[in-house]
Amino acid sequence: METQTASKFHVLLVPYPGQGHVNPMMQFARRLVSKGLKATLVVSIFIAKSMKLGSYVGPVQLDVISDGYDDGGFPKANSIDTYLERLKAAGSRTLADLIMKYEKTPNPIDCVIYEPFLPWALDVAKEFGLLGAAFFTQPCAVDYIYYNIQHKLLSLPISSTPVSIPGLPLLELRDLPSFARLPDSYPAYAEMLISQFSNADKADFVLINTFYKLEPEAVDTMSKVCPVLTIGPTVPSIYLDKRIEDDDNYGVDLFPLDASVSSNWLSSKPERSVVYLSFGSFCGLSDNQMEELLWGLKRSNFYFLWVIRATEEAKLPKTFKENLGDKGLIVNWSCQVKVLTNKAVGCFLTHCGWNSTIEAMSLGVPMVAMPLWSDQPVNAKLVEDVWKVGIRVKVDEEKGIVPRDEIEFCIREIMEGEKGKEVKKNVEKWSELAIEAVSKGGTSDKNIDEFVSKLVKT
Numbered sequence: 001m002e003t004q005t006a007s008k009f010h011v012l013l014v015p016y017p018g019q020g021h022v023n024p025m026m027q028f029a030r031r032l033v034s035k036g037l038k039a040t041l042v043v044s045i046f047i048a049k050s051m052k053l054g055s056y057v058g059p060v061q062l063d064v065i066s067d068g069y070d071d072g073g074f075p076k077a078n079s080i081d082t083y084l085e086r087l088k089a090a091g092s093r094t095l096a097d098l099i100m101k102y103e104k105t106p107n108p109i110d111c112v113i114y115e116p117f118l119p120w121a122l123d124v125a126k127e128f129g130l131l132g133a134a135f136f137t138q139p140c141a142v143d144y145i146y147y148n149i150q151h152k153l154l155s156l157p158i159s160s161t162p163v164s165i166p167g168l169p170l171l172e173l174r175d176l177p178s179f180a181r182l183p184d185s186y187p188a189y190a191e192m193l194i195s196q197f198s199n200a201d202k203a204d205f206v207l208i209n210t211f212y213k214l215e216p217e218a219v220d221t222m223s224k225v226c227p228v229l230t231i232g233p234t235v236p237s238i239y240l241d242k243r244i245e246d247d248d249n250y251g252v253d254l255f256p257l258d259a260s261v262s263s264n265w266l267s268s269k270p271e272r273s274v275v276y277l278s279f280g281s282f283c284g285l286s287d288n289q290m291e292e293l294l295w296g297l298k299r300s301n302f303y304f305l306w307v308i309r310a311t312e313e314a315k316l317p318k319t320f321k322e323n324l325g326d327k328g329l330i331v332n333w334s335c336q337v338k339v340l341t342n343k344a345v346g347c348f349l350t351h352c353g354w355n356s357t358i359e360a361m362s363l364g365v366p367m368v369a370m371p372l373w374s375d376q377p378v379n380a381k382l383v384e385d386v387w388k389v390g391i392r393v394k395v396d397e398e399k400g401i402v403p404r405d406e407i408e409f410c411i412r413e414i415m416e417g418e419k420g421k422e423v424k425k426n427v428e429k430w431s432e433l434a435i436e437a438v439s440k441g442g443t444s445d446k447n448i449d450e451f452v453s454k455l456v457k458t
């Protein structure tokens with residue numbers, strides 16, 4: 001490929017304004033730059049202002065659109081419905097303005113890579129006659145479930161099980177995306193997720209943040225109805241193929257980092273002696289669940305590093321933090337990929353957000369899966385039964401929480417049990433396959449090359 005031709009080609013990446021969405025698209029943007037394209041990633045005006053972002057993160061240009069809440073973002077909205085409505089209205093308008101702004105420069109936008117949570121972004125791209133690429137930030141299995149729902153091959157709510165979907169393992173109720181089982185729990189989010197495929201047939205490309213060997217049956221099945229390019233994992237290159245310079249973190253943290261504290265603390269601990277816990281950027285636990293978790297941790301008696309976002313911290317008993325001593329460290333936000341590579345970490349107790357899951361697999365860290373909602377139950381099912389890289393906690397259905405003895409049991413199983421040894425071997429194998437996928441000639445690398453060469457030829 002002629003670098004000169006490619007460097008003129010300008011892609012605009014439009015993620016949903018949340019950490020788990022910005023991260024994979026940002027890393028993908030870096031990869032596209034390393035393949036010779038110009039990439040601009042869009043964040044909301046509120047995120048750019050509050051995080052004091054500059055105009056570049058490494059080689060990726062940043063620009064802004066409005067989510068309708070420039071002075072406070074999502075927390076300022078009265079309801080999820082209102083937020084999503086304003087995001088669509090303000091987002092479409094300001095995305096069109098942005099595309100027009102670049103039309104007047106030597107570097108107009110050629111292709112919009114949008115997250116299908118925001119199908120309107122594709123409509124805007126098409127109004128301007130641009131190429132559009134859907135970028136799914138959840139695994140292929142989950143995307144294919146929503147495809148089936150959108151195409152009325154599955155009707156909601158799904159209540160009789162097991163559910164048999166071609167290319168996927170049989171799914172029980174507890175394995176389904178929460179919005180497929182309980183669409184009325186969060187109707188606006190359910191609608192957003194199901195509508196991902198509302199106009200995807202107009203997209204010129206469908207990209208998924210997964211890799212072929214991880215989900216061969218799901219990818220093959222979905223490819224029959226919608227040509228899919230697997231391009232992941234979108235984990236910073238230093239942890240995988242090491243081919244992209246200075247790609248050692250995602251670069252946009254929506255929460256202030258506590259990084260130096262956690263890495264100093266971690267480095268003082270013996271190999272595989274620490275349980276790392278995080279529930280991602282959005283989910284919260286009930287007060288009761290928080291209490292069971294901290295008792296489970298205490299009883300297991302391992303060191304632990306627990307990410308509790310500042311807005312969640314009030315749920316901890318007041319004296320808990322003071323009485324921790326050296327046994328545990330609570331931080332409000334960590335550089336997760338860096339933590340996961342630290343030899344002291346023996347297991348990751350995770351909510352199974354897709355980024356956290358694929359990061360743990362890429363970095364060879366066994367998991368205790370504690371899914372809460374959305375795609376997380378499906379991811380947890382795959383983690384436990386298909387990839388065999390962790391175990392999943394059992395919920396006490398009557399109380400609706402995971403009790404302390406179950407948490408203790410699962411942590412012990414992974415940290416010191418026979419199961420833990422088996423899981424560690426498996427996860428190391430997946431880590432090698434993840435590296436292979438993005439390395440030169442790997443399945444994702446070839447798909448990215450195919451994507452780039454088709455783009456620049458158009």
Ligand code: UDP
Nearest residue numbers: 020280281282307333334336353354355356
């Ligand atoms: N993350 C991080 N520091 C933390 C917790 C999470 O950098 O303390 C990152 C994590 O590496 C992942 C993202 O935030 O890339 C969370 O995405 P995920 O899909 O796992 O969960 P979500 O936040 O969307 O629920």
